[in-house]
Amino acid sequence: MKKLLLGNEAVAQGAYEAGVRVVSAYPGTPSTEITENVARFDEIYTEWAPNEKVALEVAVGAAIAGARAMACMKHVGLNVAADPLFTSSYTGINGGLVIVVADDPGMHSSQNEQDSRYYGRAAHIPVLEPSDSQEAKDFTKLAFEISEKYDTPVILRMATRISHSRSLVEIGQRSDVHLKDYTKDIGKYVMMPAMARRRRNILVEREKSLKQYSEEAELNRIEYNDRSIGIIAAGGAYNYAKEAVPGASFLKLGMVYPLPEKLIKSFAREVERLFVIEELETFIEDYVRTLGLDVIGKELFPKTGELSYEVIASKLKEAGINKEVLNLSFENCKAPNVNEIPLRPPALCPGCPHRGVYYVLKKLNLTVTGDIGCYTLGALPPLSSMDTCICMGASVSSAHGLEKARGKEFARKTVAVIGDSTFIHSGITGLIDVVYNNGTSTVIILDNSTTGMTGHQEHPATGYDIKGRPANKLNMEKLCEAVGVKRVRVEDPFEIKKFQKAVQEEISADEPSVIIARRPCALLKRVKSKNKPYCVNTETCIECGLCLELGCPAITNRSLISIDETMCNGCGLCADVCPTNSITRGDICD
């Protein structure tokens, strides 16, 4: 039976068929749906971990224990998990271990565009890269076989357009993979210098065998066609290139580390002009150059963002490739001038609790060290209340850095904002630093009871696990108190006046403080608002525009200010800021 699956669903299906027993992950676009789909299989233990480092360590433990195990994350998550990654390469595995990492060329939902393939090379771990959903499933299964055959973790590298594209997948059965025996082996699993030195040599030998595998494996294949042009490509770039020059010869790579030296050389010999087409960095291209081959890569193709078949075709044309072999059929209609069309950036939803917090921070004109989540949208107009956003957790620690650089006076005008999931992921360690090193930062934890940005995953403080079963609910107040913060308070971000007072008090305090801004996400099913929408009394409205400053998508300004009742969630924040009481609940103004 064939099904139309997302690449991410196909990885989950592959894990199921491969007999995987344990999956741990932290959400992150574009990887999230892998774990969400694995969680549908009762045969697989699945969990959300607090962060990627924990997730990978859980998977490493499960693999050492003899189970096939998997950890999933987005590209920046692998930075967080890099520590266990490098050393798990030394220990090797027992049951198969696969790390799925999803890159985001074009930064659809990310703060950078890093290229995970380098992790494979740096940690001496093989990297497989599928180009559609069928390969996503097949390569997942193959990754487990390689892992067990060569005693190594394997990275499966996905990317946005593979993860989030649907294509046909043949559905198979779960194979019966037994739990392997566990035997204590400190030479293999206790990495201290004497043992690690021995393992280091094994790793070098293993890499040689993997290179040999890469030369012979079916997943690296040559498709000879017109030999005047030869293209080396993998993953999404292969699809774009195939569309741009269907008649060219291809070396299609499914294993992007280690790269097959002999195969590349023999392909290069057979074609007249050699191109490497890849997204992000010049990973394959650099390697091909080290082989002394004449190749055209990023000096021709764009260095940033996503590729497309149109770009590839026009670039190849520029390089003098015979027009007949190129697919140049993109003759547009009379296109409108896109520059004149208003942009539609994402925005906080109607009823979003974060809006109340930013309204207050803007009013107080504070310096705000920010973090990553839906609440990063508070950086955009009209709320415009964020000064920095680097990586998960950085809000708390960088506020401390700001204070140590510019002094306590500056700290009196600074707050850190961080989401609940992000705080648990890596904000807590920053807070420990603040307390330990005599900081006086004010940290606002935006506790909306969910991991909003990535599509509402549970986390340790929501009280539910990945399957929606009740779980221990981490107590954020007690946690902050336990690390030594004496001033911890919980406030409702929709009680604007009270919230403002709280912020003013806490930034004035000469010690660390935490305000937990607690109100659930407006999109959560368990709290969906039944409040009636609000409306504007146009007779008393003086069009001062204060409500517009909230940046609520439900409030519009077309000759008159009005509220779209299908979008309004009835939170009432606009009514609170209206100086003439012209905004009232629907049942009053009808």
Add this chain to the structure above:
Amino acid sequence: MTDTGILIVGVGGQGTLLSSRILGEVALRSGMDVKVSEVHGMAQRGGSVVTHVRFGKKVYCPLVGAGQADYVLAFEKLEALRWAGYLKKDGVIISNNQEIPPIPVTLGHQKYPENIRESLEKIATTYMVDAGRIASDCGSAKAVNVVLLGVLARKLNFEKELWTKVIEETVPPKTIEINIKAFNKGYGVV
């Protein structure tokens, strides 16, 4: 190129993903190779979203190239205009008549373009559909996506019964009746 390329565009949260899933499934059951490229993540928070659907004998790339789209199916007028440039020379626009002003417009930084219908008609054959009203008449304003799908279905060469079957299997059981009604209404618009 012999395959068909369709862009389904709208505002994050409008339900474009359900439509592309239905369309993809119909093409699949009609024996075609299919690729659908979705948007998840940040843009889903009220941003401009676009889903690419391609089907034919063999499809490599999940994205419809600029100048390659046979149809732009828009859930909102401004989004129709934003993506219309992806159409082929003889492409077709099917757009919901609804306006959702983006934040820069609400703040007065930019203007919501006037006469979008006329602008679209200059670009390609345009069907402007009052999908919101039709959906409400059928019993749920949320059925806009299926109304528009109905309009598109009339233009494509798949069996009508197959559409209804896939819709029945895809939408929540409680909403089947409304959705089938909405689809049929859309199917009869042009």
